[in-house]
Amino acid sequence: MNPYRKRSSLLFVIAIVWLAITGCKQHQAVQPPQTAEDSRPPSASPAPEPPPPGKQQDADPSPSSNPAAPEEKSFKVKLSAVGDVLIHSSVYKDAQTPEGYDFKPMFEPVKRYIEDADIALANQESMIGGEELGLSDYPRFNGPAEVGDALKDAGFDVVNLANNHTLDRGEQAVLNTIRRYKDLGMVYTGAYMSDDDRRQLRTLDKNGISFAFLSYTYGTNGIPVPEGKEYLLNIIDLPKIRKEVAEARKQADVVVVSFHFGQEYADMPNDEQKEVARAAAEAGAAVVIGHHPHVLQPAEWIGTADGRQAFVVYSLGNFIAAQEGDRKRIGGIIQLEVEKTVKGDDIRIQVKRPSFIPTWIHRVNWRKYKVEPLRTVEESQLPHAGAAWREIADHMKQWMPELDFPAS
Ligand SMILES: [Zn+2]
Numbered sequence: 001m002n003p004y005r006k007r008s009s010l011l012f013v014i015a016i017v018w019l020a021i022t023g024c025k026q027h028q029a030v031q032p033p034q035t036a037e038d039s040r041p042p043s044a045s046p047a048p049e050p051p052p053p054g055k056q057q058d059a060d061p062s063p064s065s066n067p068a069a070p071e072e073k074s075f076k077v078k079l080s081a082v083g084d085v086l087i088h089s090s091v092y093k094d095a096q097t098p099e100g101y102d103f104k105p106m107f108e109p110v111k112r113y114i115e116d117a118d119i120a121l122a123n124q125e126s127m128i129g130g131e132e133l134g135l136s137d138y139p140r141f142n143g144p145a146e147v148g149d150a151l152k153d154a155g156f157d158v159v160n161l162a163n164n165h166t167l168d169r170g171e172q173a174v175l176n177t178i179r180r181y182k183d184l185g186m187v188y189t190g191a192y193m194s195d196d197d198r199r200q201l202r203t204l205d206k207n208g209i210s211f212a213f214l215s216y217t218y219g220t221n222g223i224p225v226p227e228g229k230e231y232l233l234n235i236i237d238l239p240k241i242r243k244e245v246a247e248a249r250k251q252a253d254v255v256v257v258s259f260h261f262g263q264e265y266a267d268m269p270n271d272e273q274k275e276v277a278r279a280a281a282e283a284g285a286a287v288v289i290g291h292h293p294h295v296l297q298p299a300e301w302i303g304t305a306d307g308r309q310a311f312v313v314y315s316l317g318n319f320i321a322a323q324e325g326d327r328k329r330i331g332g333i334i335q336l337e338v339e340k341t342v343k344g345d346d347i348r349i350q351v352k353r354p355s356f357i358p359t360w361i362h363r364v365n366w367r368k369y370k371v372e373p374l375r376t377v378e379e380s381q382l383p384h385a386g387a388a389w390r391e392i393a394d395h396m397k398q399w400m401p402e403l404d405f406p407a408s
Contacts, residue, residue, distance in 0.1 A: 070344035075208035079256070079336045080117035082359075083291045083316030084125040085151065086165075087143035090322045090366040092135060095144070103150035106320060109372035113333050113357055114155035118206045121158040121213070122151055122319065123258065123291045124188075126165050128180060129173030139221070140168040148180040157204065160215040160258040162190025162234045164292065167223040174232055190215030190234045190258065198231040203252055209340045209349075212252035214244055214285075217260035218292070236261065236276060242283040249284030253349055254338055256287040262297065262315055265327070267395065269297050269314035278302055281310035286351055287336065288312040295327045296392060299334070299354060300399035311336060311351045313396075320361060320371055326382060329361040330374060330392060355404035358392045360385075375407075 095101045107114070114120045126141030128148055136142045151159065159181055166174060174191050181188040192198035202213040216234040225233055236259065248255045257280040262273045269277075269290070277288045281302040290297065290313060297314035304310060317331035337353040358374035362381055374392065377385040389405075397403035 072343040075340040077118045077206045077209045077338045079119050079338055081121040081289045081334050082319040083331045084123050084318045086125040086321035088322035089137035091369055092144050094367045094369050101144040101146040103147050104153045106369045107154035111154050120156045122156045124159045124161055125163045127173040127177045129169055129176040141165050142169040142173050145180045148184050152184045158187040158213050160190050161188050162215040162217040163260045164219055164221050166191050166233050167220045189213045192231040195231050210252040211254045212248035213256050215258035238279050245280050245283035245285050253340055255285045257285045258289045260292045262293045264293055265295055266293050273314055277312045286310055290314040291316050294318050298396050298398050299403055331359045333357040355406055356396050
C-alpha cells in the first residue's frame with residue numbers, strides 16, 4: 001500500500017474524530033491591533049481544545065510529504081460608518097435644483113474616504129418618502145428621495161433605517177424609502193416592507209468575508225408601531241437582539257449591529273448603551289455602531305466572555321443635519337479593517353487598525369451645506385478649528401489609545 005495513502009487515511013480518521021469532538025466549531029477571535037497576541041487565540045479563551053488536524057500535521061517532522069497540510073489564507077475588508085443623515089428643511093432647500101434635488105455636492109469633500117471603504121454604512125435618520133408625501137422638517141421629518149441617490153453616489157453600501165424618526169410620517173414614508181434603496185441596489189436594515197422582508201438577513205460578501213447587518217432603535221418618539229406591522233421597525237429588545245445576532249453569526253463571518261440609542265447631546269454613553277452594546281457583542285457581534293445623541297461619543301473594545309474583542313463606537317454624531325451649535329456640526333467617519341484568517345477548519349476574525357476622521361457640517365446662513373474633514377475647516381467656519389480637532393481626537397480615543405487619526 002502506498003505509505004502516503006496510509007498516512008492520509010490515518011490523518012483522515014484523526015480529523016473525523018476531532019470534528020466529532022468539536023462539532024466544526026469556528027473560532028472568532030476579534031482582537032485589538034498591535035498587540036503581541038494578534039496572531040494567537042486570546043488568553044481568556046475557554047478551556048484548551050484538541051488541536052485541529054492542521055496543527056497535528058504541522059508537528060510532522062516531514063510536512064512536505066503531507067499532501068493535506070492546510071495553508072493559512074487571510075482576507076481583508078475595509079469597513080466604514082458614519083452617523084446621522086438628518087434632512088432638515090434648510091438642507092433640502094439648499095439641494096433644490098430646477099429639475100428636483102441634488103445632494104451629491106454636499107458629500108463631495110468626504111467622498112474619497114467613503115469610496116475607499118469596501119463597505120460603508122450610513123444612518124438614514126429621517127425617511128426619504130419623497131415630495132409626493134409632502135416634504136417636512138422637525139418634529140416629523142420627510143425628505144426628498146434623492147438623498148438616497150447622493151448616499152449611493154458618495155459610496156455608501158448599507159443604510160440603517162431603525163431610528164426614532166422612522167415612523168414620523170407613517171408607513172408610506174417608510175415604504176417609499178425602502179423602495180428607493182431597493183431601486184438603488186443598496187442594503188437597508190432595521191425597517192422592512194413585510195414579515196418576509198424582515199426575515200431575510202441582510203448580508204454582503206466582500207473579498208472572501210461575509211458580513212451581516214442588523215439595526216435597532218430605542219423608540220419612536222411615542223409614535224406607536226402599527227399593530228401587526230412590527231416589521232416596519234426594529235425596536236431594541238435584549239432577548240430578541242441576542243437571538244438575532246447569534247442567528248446572524250451562524251450565517252456570516254462578521255455581524256455588524258447598529259443601535260440608535262443614548263441621551264441626546266450627551267458626550268458619554270450611559271449605562272443602557274453599554275448594556276445593549278455588550279449584549280450584542282456577547283451574542284456574536286464583532287462591530288457595534290451607535291448613533292442618536294447628535295454628538296460624538298467614544299470608542300472602546302468590549303472583551304467578551306468567550307475571549308473576543310468586539311469594537312464599539314457609542315455615537316458617530318451628525319453626518320449631515322441642520323442643528324444649532326458647533327458640537328452638533330461635528331461628526332465623523334469610523335474606519336476599521338476586518339481580517340479573516342483561515343487555516344484548515346480554523347477561522348479567525350479580527351477587527352484591526354481602527355481610525356477616525358472627524359467631519360464638519362459646513363454651512364453659510366443655513367445654505368451651502370457640505371460635509372468636510374474637520375482638519376481642513378476654515379477659521380471663518382469654526383474658530384480654533386485645530387484645537388477642536390485635537391479635543392475630538394482626545395475624546396474619541398480616551399478608552400482606545402490606538403484609535404488613529406489620519407493626517408490626510
Ligand atoms: Zn435620533
